[in-house]
Amino acid sequence: MAARVTITDIARQAGVSPSTVSRALSGHLSISEPTRARIARIARDLNYRVDERARNFRMGRSRTVGLLFPYLGDSRRQLSDPFYLEIAGAISDALDARGYDMLMARVPADSDDWPGRYVTDKRVDGLLLVDRALDDPGIEALQKLDTPFVVWGHRLPLQDYVTVGGDSVAGAAAIVRHLAGLGRRRIGFIGGFAGMVETITRQMGYSIGLAECGIPLDESLILYSDFSPGGGREAMAALLEREPGLDGVFLCSDYMAVAAMEVIRASGRRVPEDVAVAGYDDVPLAAWCNPRLTTIHQSVHRGGALMVDLLFAMLDGQPAAPVTLPVHLVVRDSCGEN
């Protein structure tokens, strides 16, 4: 493969200096039209393309944004929840539209070395995080750096960084009210990773919803998992064992909820007649599983695009504030009567 064509090759051919080529190619108005056109033609003929590596290096940026998925637990379990890919897709599109690349990786939420690896090492110009631990050392370390970042998730009381996320507390409370309104009284809660914010805020919403409906909180109905169907299955089985009289359950993701429904049926119970099931996220699948899942809808696509908007505002030096996106209950069949 022909050796790399550089700006110098073009300069030679055009009989001008490399700087003129650089200026011509990046559309400087100071370059005369004939020169510009001539250079453009030669560049095309030579099949020239800028070396983004060199340009970014020179310009002190990377034109890359990192999309990081913090996780807890020692298992390096695969993420396979459609929610993650959906938000990644939305973000990727928004970044693409601005000519930025998207780096994707999972990072341990209980470590603080990844900000150095991505930010200080200059791999990225900014970071996007999907969820976080309540006490997240990585985010703390990240705040000491001067690189903008936006976190997906519920806004926390004292937080001094920017988040975009649905109102998880309200969403979870709405689920519980719905369940209680249908006469359910023994309502379980199955979270994602125990220390992650989205699990915690939804659990708060669950407690609030229970209180609003005058149902006493029973700690033994609360279990944690890992957002995966396998994890949902195990947690659901454990919950059923622990509380045979369960008549409703709220799981922190649709993917877990679908698996849970199967476990419930396998135990000889019916969904929703015996146990009502609700999920979270309103992933496309939720409308097409059996029974169709009652869940909380989050505008993932809008949220992803918004995260990118805010990040770029910050890269521009503009201020940015957390955004709470509305969520709403989508009533389908998995909780019965609607």
Place this chain on the structure above:
Amino acid sequence: MAARVTITDIARQAGVSPSTVSRALSGHLSISEPTRARIARIARDLNYRVDERARNFRMGRSRTVGLLFPYLGDSRRQLSDPFYLEIAGAISDALDARGYDMLMARVPADSDDWPGRYVTDKRVDGLLLVDRALDDPGIEALQKLDTPFVVWGHRLPLQDYVTVGGDSVAGAAAIVRHLAGLGRRRIGFIGGFAGMVETITRQMGYSIGLAECGIPLDESLILYSDFSPGGGREAMAALLEREPGLDGVFLCSDYMAVAAMEVIRASGRRVPEDVAVAGYDDVPLAAWCNPRLTTIHQSVHRGGALMVDLLFAMLDGQPAAPVTLPVHLVVRDSCGEN
């Protein structure tokens, strides 16, 4: 945030030259132990980190691999199939283990400009593609460049690049034999995007399976979609309309199959009694939907890791050959009796 600490700052403090620092930090054996230790200490004290951008630039590489998802059709529809995230996760882990970053993006399968954007622009050292069009201009353009790449998918007869993938023809044929063995005769096929290789090879397997079982091929039972649940739903509805006597259907992804089952039920038919349904991929969800899905298992995690292994072999200048991974039928409940 203190201005960037460079190798020169360390050199100054240590009273040596920048080159000595560079060598000390990268563990050159030519550096005396005391010097090395002293430099290491200063680097730590100063919180030094290499500028990967600069290093990669200097060394003529990017330490980044692009993971590209070619797609067809004008809709920029979100990918949300768990299969994609699973393979992305497997690849990300394998890359991480080697200290490489993963760039992720979707690219139009009917265009040939993305190889330039990623390869010639020097954003990546190598490329990983998940699926491809049968006649893929991007891949053709890519082959003219000297950058290694590996494609996920079924190996094609005359292909002169490296693929890793399950045997889609065999997998689809196995599905059809299973269905026919259960007495089904009017078996439909719902593909992903019409021009994509995985759709085509599975359709070939479908035809072969039919022939093996002495069932005449009926073109009107073949429909295409886009791998999404929404697409699966529409295609399934259309197929049912077109062929009310349908007694079996094979869909090219589990995610579509789950949606299809719901459509079938909504039409007043039972799964599997009236219509047997089979998917493809054996995504975690397949074991936990209702009814549990009979499908083809692909070793996605192993496949992803293998793609990375092969890519690195090629980066090392070693030869690499296509690999066909075994697939197997996983019989669950969605086709009835097992």
Place this chain on the structure above:
DNA sequence: TTGTAAGCGTTATCAC
């Protein structure tokens, strides 16, 4: 309007 020269931070080559 265009050219010259410096420099981004690092590593590699060649001396000493």
Place this chain on the structure above:
DNA sequence: GTGATAACGCTTACAA
């Protein structure tokens, strides 16, 4: 064992 020096490909003052 260590230090100059050059170079990777590009952009950008500063000059002309």
